[in-house]
């Protein structure tokens with residue numbers, strides 16, 4: 189990396205907490221495409237915005253910290269939980285909480301209630317799971333999301349922890365065996381970062397069932413045939429060691445439950 193630009197990027201408010209492996213990876217990829225360090229820097233920042241920065245801004249991360257304090261100090265109500273989950277673009281789209289409860293009830297009806305969940309590219313979703321009494325370990329490149337989950341786990345005594353790691357780099361999946369792994373709205377994002385990444389990751393996940401989801405509406409809320417597109421996408425990216433156990437749609441998301449094949 190060019191030192192001046194690298195230092196500025198590493199110190200920028202928006203990206204200083206991003207997984208260092210991701211910054212190194214993106215910089216190397218962009219350096220192949222652009223000659224001038226300034227252009228490399230712009231391309232890395234654009235890529236970072238698309239894969240992580242757009243989902244939880246620094247302002248939202250600090251609002252999230254305040255909302256967690258209010259939840260901890262103020263009676264631990266569902267309204268306060270909703271206020272926390274509202275800070276991340278992805279969990280926000282699944283609210284209200286009644287809808288999230290119904291979604292997980294549906295998943296557990298099919299896959300069984302899990303003992304330990306692995307939440308990959310988790311955002312702040314582990315916070316919801318922990319409040320509902322589920323043990324969860326998350327992984328994300330967003331240091332802000334990972335810090336929020338760990339702060340919630342530690343200071344509020346909740347069964348949640350997370351690691352800041354890049355699922356496209358070796359060793360990112362925490363060792364262990366899980367009943368259920370979540371890959372919510374993450375597979376196409378990973379595939380865009382590296383062709384072949386989705387199938388490779390699905391093949392490696394040490395969990396009996398993987399629940400993967402896909403957005404079915406544009407950011408403006410329009411339904412433009414995304415469900416059919418992603419249904420075909422999922423079939424095309426299924427590795428040989430997973431089979432479709434079930435699939436269903438909610439108002440704005442398509443879900444696949446994938447079981448291990450022996």
Ligand SMILES: C[S@@+](CC[C@H](N)C(=O)[O-])C[C@H]1O[C@@H](n2cnc3c(N)ncnc32)[C@H](O)[C@@H]1O
Nearest residue numbers: 240278279309310311328329330354355372373
């Ligand atoms: C669309 S959000 C989904 C968040 C969460 N799964 C949910 O649905 O609530 C995508 C998440 O993937 C994370 N992410 C993107 N690329 C990643 C990578 N290579 N490794 C790990 N996490 C990644 C982002 O930081 C972001 O939190």
